[in-house]
Amino acid sequence: MHGGSQFKRLMQFLAVALFLGVAGHVHAEYGINFPEPATPSARDIYQIHMRTMTIATVLLIIVFAIVSYSLYAHRKSRGFTPDQNFHRGWFGRWSWVLVPLLVLGVDMTIAGSAEEVLKRLWLVPKDKDMMEVKITGHQWWWEYEYLDQGVRVESRYVPQEKAGSLYLRDVDNPLVLPINTKIRFLNTSADVNHSFWVPQLGFKKDAIAGYITETWAVIDKEGTYRGQCAQLCGTWHARMPIVVQAVTPEKFTAWVGAQKTRMAAAEAEAASGKVWSKEDLLEKGRDLYNKNCSACHQLDGKGLPPAFPPLMAGGGFPAGENMTKPLQERGFFKDGKIVVGPVPKHLDIVLNGIAGTPMQPWNQLNDLEIAAIVTYERNAFNNNTGDVIQPADVAKARGATAPAKSD
Amino acid sequence: MAMTFKLPALILAALIVFVLAEALYFLSKDHGDKDKTRVARALSVRVSLALILFLLLITGAFFGFIHPHGI
Amino acid sequence: MSQTPSNYFLPDPSPWPIVAVASVFSILFGAALAVNGLFPGGIFIVLGFALFSYLLFSWFGDVVRENMAGLYNERVDSSFRQGMIWFITSEVFFFLTFFGALWYLRNVSADWLTGKGYLAGTHEVLYNQFFSVWPRTGPGLKEEFTPMKAWGVPAFNTIVLLTSGATITWAHWGLKAENRKLLIRGLIATIFLGLLFVTLQAWEYQEAYQQLNLTLKSGVYGSTFYILTGFHGMHVTVGAIMLAAILGRSFKGHFTPENHFAFEAVAWYWHFVDVVWLGLFIFVYML
Amino acid sequence: MNHATIAHAHEGGHHGVPHGWRRWLFSTNHKDIGTMYLVVSLIMLFLGGGMAMLIRAELFMPGIQLLQPDVYNNLVTNHALIMVFGAVMPAAAGMANWMIPLMIGAPDMALPRMNNMSFWFLVAAALMLVISMVVPFLPGGGTPVNTGWTLYPPLSVQVGMSMDFLIFTVHLLGISSILASINIIVTILNCRAPGMGLMDMPIFCWSWLVTAFLLIVILPPFAGAVTMLLFDRHFGTSFFNAAGGGDPQLFQHLFWFFGHPEVYVLLLPSMGILGHIIPTFARKPLFGYQSTVGAMLAVGTIGLAVWAHHQYTTGLSLAAVTYFMIGTIVISIPVGLLVFNYIATMWRGAMTFETPMLFAIGIILMFSFGGLTGVMLATIPGDIQYHDSYFVVAHFHYALIPGALLGLYAGVFYWLPKWTGNMYDERLGKIFFWMVIIGFNLTFFPQHFLGLAGMPRRIIDYNPMFTEFNMISSIGSFIFGAAHLVFLYVIVKTVRGGARAGDQVWEGAKGLEWTLPSPPPFHTFTTPPQIKLAQSEA
Structure with a gap:
């Protein structure tokens, strides 16, 4: 960003804004109202928004007018003598009834118009054939699971160098959805509360750790819709953009097919029993670590104490007992410092997480991915243990410790 | 829980809270006037009521109207 | 009692308020360090409590002296009494908060976790193996525990507190009837019963931890159980300390049938704590 | 309401004025304690305002220039906490301390030692808050509190030990406010001069009576909630x-059971101040005294039962949100009545426009705007879009800056001559007013558009499409901030000297406080004045 050019844009914009007047119409470039709705519910909301805003504006104009007149007319400098009995007249005696009745009328108009739309928004239809998408918020990325199709997508923000003007509005893998299909969204979170918000789709629901909140929508226009996480979720709250790509059902089916092929290939690779070289694992591991783990444990493995421990042997971890004790029990913490513990425990932590701490289970990753990550963690950051973990080791660990998967 | 048991228990509980609040009100009004014993009287009533409630709970449990957990 | 002054009593500048603040600050600062396992925390807590007790003696000593000197008129007395009402109101809302949390966890969130209500999807998608009846933990905890039985120590404790309510009432009538012996005996009995209650409560906690595996970590049942009974136990302890102070003043013959706001306030407080216990007994132990 | 005549007012006191540091540290005098409250709140105002300036400087352009993300989040958190608990509430409490005893003819607050204690608890809380801000910068201090003032778990469970200091800050603030509230209620109910019934009381006392009651009810749940949070953490x-x-939603319920009425805690005292300023400068009595009192009571009671409108998007059932929507919209009735009564007081008055009156007019207009966006937010379908966007930020600043903060500024200008005995500089006062109005609107009006266009709140970095409005907003905020240097200068100048103010500072002012000299002697009304209401008022 260059300050000079920004300032020029600002000046141009100010000129335009002055010219148009502030309460004008939707102006695409500068966005002073909702972006164009893409679902029936977003359109309903838009209408209610415009209606309440109109009522509010009218009321405000009335208030301004009355006050302005009074300021002009009832001034001492114009020689106006105060009407000491004004509050004792019929108006003074009955205004406490009249004003509330008036306000009540306005209130009921507003609430009444909202009531029906509210019902439609709130009651998720119970159709059997609805498409279901589970949205899981993570610090700081989104996970989308297409429950009917068995497809899983991870969606992360794209750094400024690559995203350009779409910085913080663009992701690597968008949420692809078919149009003209009833979709039920199941929101949840793996760590702290997040909130899924794409203004053009007309719904916003918090993703609450340990609970499922439901919403639904029918997108009726093809397009790319952008939004952001709307619930403060810690350090990189600003870096949780959302991109929804609405496509025709045919294109969607094709996309699902491609995703399945991709996943099957990865799955096959992981299960092939192939023995991987340390170099390959390290290379894969670095990518996966940077993608999955670095948000908390940092790219350099130094962590963010006291919530997120360093992964670097010898790193200090000043934190409460609730954090250090589980690590100590697993052999990863000694004398106030992080040490590299035994491999099985390492796998256990990654696969099953540590209850009561922010560390979540990562068992949705496949054996190869976990093997690569653990290999990387044990050799990077000057840990240099020389350990190489193969997918088969992970498979064994998974069988030994994983609880029965609930879904 | 049988309604015949629940209702008197609820009424008693409400009465206890009411008498207790009443005692507090008297406490601020009577200024420890020698002849005024409303505070002490209200508090005595409240102890008696609490005793009755407790007995009610015991009998209720004894006759199986209520099933305390963990037994 | 000497003649009532016509002017509202205005105290001279007093060091005690700021000492009180310093001591509470020290306690809380120490607590913040201590929960994070930092060593000096304990020192600050102990210092804070020491300062606090010293301050209580000094401040209430001043108040007692002023009272005995007849500096307080009816209006000052009223201020104390009304102040107490509003303090109790805040206490009531404190207890209601914890009772409210218990209600919410037992009904609202329990429904969602087990597949009822508006967030029933939680059960379907995340925990379709989780079914529960109170007392329970949650879907993510595996450790078992035995809930506290209502008819053991808790029922006995109820009797203890009820009896103490009766003894404080005896003392109350004794005071009104200028029967100092009854006043003192009643107070001693009440304090004894209060201490008995706290001791039994401590023993019950120990039982819970050692025999029943019921700990703070036992999910929402453990959490609500300990926070409610613990918060109440704290109040009983404070009440017993205040009763002891009142007993000391009774020995000195401070109270007359006309002048005994301190006694009535503490007695009422004791009844209040007792009624809260009844609520606890019903909602925490029985239902 | 207050055509009071004083049959017998006796000044002077039985003790002399204490000197030196003891006078302040050990004070039992409502005027001294009131002054201390006001000084502390002024310091806090600059601290919280400085944070706001840093936030706006960071948001001036997209990209991360000045602050680390967690430091930014911490500033967002502490800006809110400091402004709410450090600036607005203590200032309102300071004015209550100063004015309520003078208005009702009481010799002092009912419980003077406790009064001092509540003040020093506030200072202790401020100290604890500063510790919680500093701790993360020490080795091993952990992450700063990056949760926003709502402190929602599970995020607040992740935070480092600074969260524990913040939890205890809340406890200290709770003790401070509860004790102060008890004192104010008892003073109002028990220490009014003979002959002054509740319905003869100045409206500022009524506003504080409702406020104090709200505080006693709402602070324990907040303290309880953070206590549970502490247990969850450790x-x-x-x-x-x-x-x-x-x-996690349980915390949100408990927090907002506190947090929503807290808004009225901030608003009501300032509304009470307006109830004095407008009649004074319109030179006619308050329109609808009874209905104003009724409206305040209604705001207080209904306000206790509508908290979950802050949680529309968290997964409440249809029945729950419908109830909370209607309840919230209904609040507009008493609030509307309040604003209406003030406008009707101006109507057919003989207005002059000294600084306090200018503020009062500005407040009525801008607060109406903030109230109307409040109705928009209360309407759930709309709220689904507005929630957690910059629209909300704009809305509550439009409600709270005019509704609470500017009301206190108005009060400062209105009463400063009474407190100090010196007139403030009217020209500087007006400069301050216009800088505030321009800066404020420039800051927050564009934020409505940002929110509608889709910018979430509490983000450190944003897409370039939001740049223009953010720049305008930042420039506005710098004007708003700079205005406060003028404010400080005016206050210091007035305290140090200026034209002498008489007993009756303002031509149209009514009430006991204006019968006293400016500044009033150390002890006032040690013998209560006899109030006789003019026949026409009875």
């Missing part, structure tokens, strides 16, 4: 943890 309980059967 002792393994599961109140807000689904794995143990708890629910």
Whole structure:
């Protein structure tokens, strides 16, 4: 960003804004109202928004007018003598009834118009054939699971160098959805509360750790819709953009097919029993670590104490007992410092997480991915243990410790 | 829980809270006037009521109207 | 009692308020360090409590002296009494908060976790193996525990507190009837019963931890159980300390049938704590 | 309401004025304690305002220039906490301390030592808050509190030990406010001069009576909630943890049961101040005294029952949100009545426009705007879009800056001559007013558009499409901030000297406080004045 050019844009914009007047119409470039709705519910909301805003504006104009007149007319400098009995007249005696009745009328108009739309928004239809998408918020990325199709997508923000003007509005893998299909969204979170918000789709629901909140929508226009996480979720709250790509059902089916092929290939690779070289694992591991783990444990493995421990042997971890004790029990913490513990425990932590701490289970990753990550963690950051973990080791660990998967 | 048991228990509980609040009100009004014993009287009533409630709970449990957990 | 002054009593500048603040600050600062396992925390807590007790003696000593000197008129007395009402109101809302949390966890969130209500999807998608009846933990905890039985120590404790309510009432009538012996005996009995209650409560906690595996970590049942009974136990302890102070003043013959706001306030407080216990007994132990 | 005549007012006191540091540290005098409250709140105002300036400087352009993300989040958190608990509430409490005894003819606050204690608890809380801000910068201090003032778990469970200091800050603030509230209620109910009934009381006392009651009811749940949070953080309980059967939403309910009425705690005292300023400068009595009192009571009671409109998007059932929507919209009735009564007081008055009156007019207009966006937010379908966007930020600043902060500024200008005995500089006062109005609107009006266009709140970095409005907003905020240097200068100048103010500072002012000299002697009304209401008022 260059300050000079920004300032020029600002000046141009100010000129335009002055010219148009502030309460004008939707102006695409500068966005002073909702972006164009893409679902029936977003359109309903838009209408209610415009209606309440109109009522509010009218009321405000009335208030301004009355006050302005009074300021002009009832001034001492114009020689106006105060009407000491004004509050004792019929108006003074009955205004406490009249004003509330008036306000009540306005209130009921507003609430009444909202009531029906509210019902439609709130009651998720119970159709059997609805498409279901589970949205899981993570610090700081989104996970989308297409429950009917068995497809899983991870969606992360794209750094400024690559995203350009779409910085913080663009992701690597968008949420692809078919149009003209009833979709039920199941929101949840793996760590702290997040909130899924794409203004053009007309719904916003918090993703609450340990609970499922439901919403639904029918997108009726093809397009790319952008939004952001709307619930403060810690350090990189600003870096949780959302991109929804609405496509025709045919294109969607094709996309699902491609995703399945991709996943099957990865799955096959992981299960092939192939023995991987340390170099390959390290290379894969670095990518996966940077993608999955670095948000908390940092790219350099130094962590963010006291919530997120360093992964670097010898790193200090000043934190409460609730954090250090589980690590100590697993052999990863000694004398106030992080040490590299035994491999099985390492796998256990990654696969099953540590209850009561922010560390979540990562068992949705496949054996190869976990093997690569653990290999990387044990050799990077000057840990240099020389350990190489193969997918088969992970498979064994998974069988030994994983609880029965609930879904 | 049988309604015949629940209702008197609820009424008693409400009465206890009411008498207790009443005692507090008297406490601020009577200024420890020698002849005024409303505070002490209200508090005595409240102890008696609490005793009755407790007995009610015991009998209720004894006759199986209520099933305390963990037994 | 000497003649009532016509002017509202205005105290001279007093060091005690700021000492009180310093001591509470020290306690809380120490607590913040201590929960994070930092060593000096304990020192600050102990210092804070020491300062606090010293301050209580000094401040209430001043108040007692002023009272005995007849500096307080009816209006000052009223201020104390009304102040107490509003303090109790805040206490009531404190207890209601914890009772409210218990209600919410037992009904609202329990429904969602087990597949009822508006967030029933939680059960379907995340925990379709989780079914529960109170007392329970949650879907993510595996450790078992035995809930506290209502008819053991808790029922006995109820009797203890009820009896103490009766003894404080005896003392109350004794005071009104200028029967100092009854006043003192009643107070001693009440304090004894209060201490008995706290001791039994401590023993019950120990039982819970050692025999029943019921700990703070036992999910929402453990959490609500300990926070409610613990918060109440704290109040009983404070009440017993205040009763002891009142007993000391009774020995000195401070109270007359006309002048005994301190006694009535503490007695009422004791009844209040007792009624809260009844609520606890019903909602925490029985239902 | 207050055509009071004083049959017998006796000044002077039985003790002399204490000197030196003891006078302040050990004070039992409502005027001294009031002054201390006001000074502390002024310091806090600059601290919280400085944070706002840093936030706006960071948001001036997209990209991360000045602050680390967690430091930014911490500033967002502490800006809110400091402004609410450090600036607005203490200033209102300071004015209550100064004015209520003078208005009702009481010799002092009912419980003077406790009064001092509540003030010093506030200072202790401020100290604890500063510790919680500093701790993360020490080795091993952990992450700063990056949760926003709502302190929602599970995020607040992740935070480092600074969260524990913040939890205890809340406890200290709670003790301070509860004690102060008890004192104010008892003073009002028990220490009015003979002959002054509740319905003869100045409206500022009524506003504080309702406020104090609200505080006593709402602070314990907040303190209880953070206590549970402390247990969840350190002792393994599961109140807000689904794995143990708890629910993060429980905290939100408890927080907003406090947080929503808290808004009225901030608003009501300032509304009470307006109820004095407008009649004074319109030179006619308050229109609808009874209905104003009724409206305040209604705001207080209804306000206690509508908290969950802050949680529309968290997964409440249809029945719950419908109830909370209607309840919230209904609040507009008493609030509307309040604003209406003030406008009707101006109507057919003989207005002059000294600084306090200018503020009062500005407040009525801008607060109406903030109230109307409040109705928009209360309407759930709309709220689904507005929630957690910059629209909300704009809305509550439009409600709270005019509704609370500017009302206090108005009060400062209105009463400063009474407190100090010197007139403030009217020209500087007007400069301050216009800088505030321009700066404020420039800051927050564009934020409505940002929110509608889709910018979430509490983000440190944003897409370039939001740049223009953010720049305007930042420039506005710098004007708003700079205005306060003028404010400080005016205050210091007035305290140090200026034209002498008489007893009756303002031509149209009514009430006991204006019968006293400016500044009033150390002890006032040690013998209560006899109030006789003019026949026409009875």
